[in-house]
Amino acid sequence: MAACxxxxxxxxxxxxxxxxxxxxxxxxFHKATLCEGQFLMLGLNCLEPGQxxxxxxxxxxxxxxxxxxxxGWFTVADERQEAAAGAVIWAPAGVPxxxxxxxxxxxxxxxxxxxxxxxxx
Amino acid sequence: MAACxxxxxxxxxxxxxxxxxxxxxxxxFHKATLCEGQFLMLGLNCLEPGQxxxxxxxxxxxxxxxxxxxxGWFTVADERQEAAAGAVIWAPAGVPxxxxxxxxxxxxxxxxxxxxxxxxx
Numbered sequence: 001m002a003a004c005x006x007x008x009x010x011x012x013x014x015x016x017x018x019x020x021x022x023x024x025x026x027x028x029f030h031k032a033t034l035c036e037g038q039f040l041m042l043g044l045n046c047l048e049p050g051q052x053x054x055x056x057x058x059x060x061x062x063x064x065x066x067x068x069x070x071x072g073w074f075t076v077a078d079e080r081q082e083a084a085a086g087a088v089i090w091a092p093a094g095v096p097x098x099x100x101x102x103x104x105x106x107x108x109x110x111x112x113x114x115x116x117x118x119x120x121x
Numbered sequence: 122m123a124a125c126x127x128x129x130x131x132x133x134x135x136x137x138x139x140x141x142x143x144x145x146x147x148x149x150f151h152k153a154t155l156c157e158g159q160f161l162m163l164g165l166n167c168l169e170p171g172q173x174x175x176x177x178x179x180x181x182x183x184x185x186x187x188x189x190x191x192x193g194w195f196t197v198a199d200e201r202q203e204a205a206a207g208a209v210i211w212a213p214a215g216v217p218x219x220x221x222x223x224x225x226x227x228x229x230x231x232x233x234x235x236x237x238x239x240x241x242x
Contacts, residue, residue, distance in 0.1 A: 014197035014216075016209050018187075035211035040161070040183035040235030042209060062161035066139075066187060066231060068207065076135035086189065088137050088163060088231075090156035095135075110187060110209075114161030114235030 018044055018068055022108055029053060034110075041116035045109050047072070047101040055098035063097065063113050065089040070107035073100045139189055143167055143229055150174060155231075162237035166230050168193070168222040176219035184218065184234050186210040191228035194221045 021032035021044045030046040045053065047070075055075050065074065067087045074081055074089045076097045083089055091097035101107040142153035142165045151167040166174065168191075176196050186195065188208045195202055195210045197218045204210055212218035222228040 014200050014211050015202045017207050018209055019207055034209050035185060037183035037213040040185060040233060042185045062158035064156060064161060064163045079135050081136045086139050088139055088155050090135050092158040112161060112233040
């Protein structure tokens with residue numbers, strides 16, 4: 001039985017480690033999907049210094065960020081906070097949120113979304 | 122606007138840290154809800170050495186574990202693995218899963234569930 005089907009069409013094990021999904025892109029922050037089901041998705045976003053995910057809103061999805069490495073400058077609604085490893089940032093459905101890496105190290109942040117984003121195409 | 126309503130009836134900030142929710146119980150593992158919305162819940166389970174969450178199944182919820190401290194002995198379907206900090210364990214809807222702390226340190230593991238468990242009572 002496939003543990004999980006990813007956008008790539010690959011399946012994943014029930015067990016993984018977030019560090020195995022870290023990456024970097026020069027043009028835009030790196031995203032990886034660690035697991036994805038009918039109700040829930042866990043991804044990893046990696047932001048190099050200076051990269052950002054602009055403030056946006058999901059009408060029908062709750063999101064939670066968990067900072068693993070680095071420091072993020074998070075916005076949720078009208079609150080703004082720096083958050084480092086172990087911080088949990090909650091962006092419920094309908095609430096604008098975003099993150100910037102204003103630091104000097106890569107920011108690795110796990111992102112849980114329920115339900116999983118709809119596939120494109 | 123309330124960021125999040127918890128089972129306790131309290132609201133939470135959009136920002137928290139998992140360490141602020143760590144706890145221990147002698148009789149059963151400690152559980153805390155960090156954030157909870159219509160679609161998603163993030164909790165923290167703290168298992169003292171010898172404590173376990175017996176294998177069980179959620180028919181209509183996906184679950185993901187993220188190990189923060191300690192070592193867990195996880196079961197998902199017929200796979201069993203030890204997992205330490207940074208490990209991600211995926212238990213999609215319908216797949217039996219559980220965790221034991223066979224180590225000598227407290228196991229702190231974040232638990233994401235989509236959708237959030239139904240309130241009792």
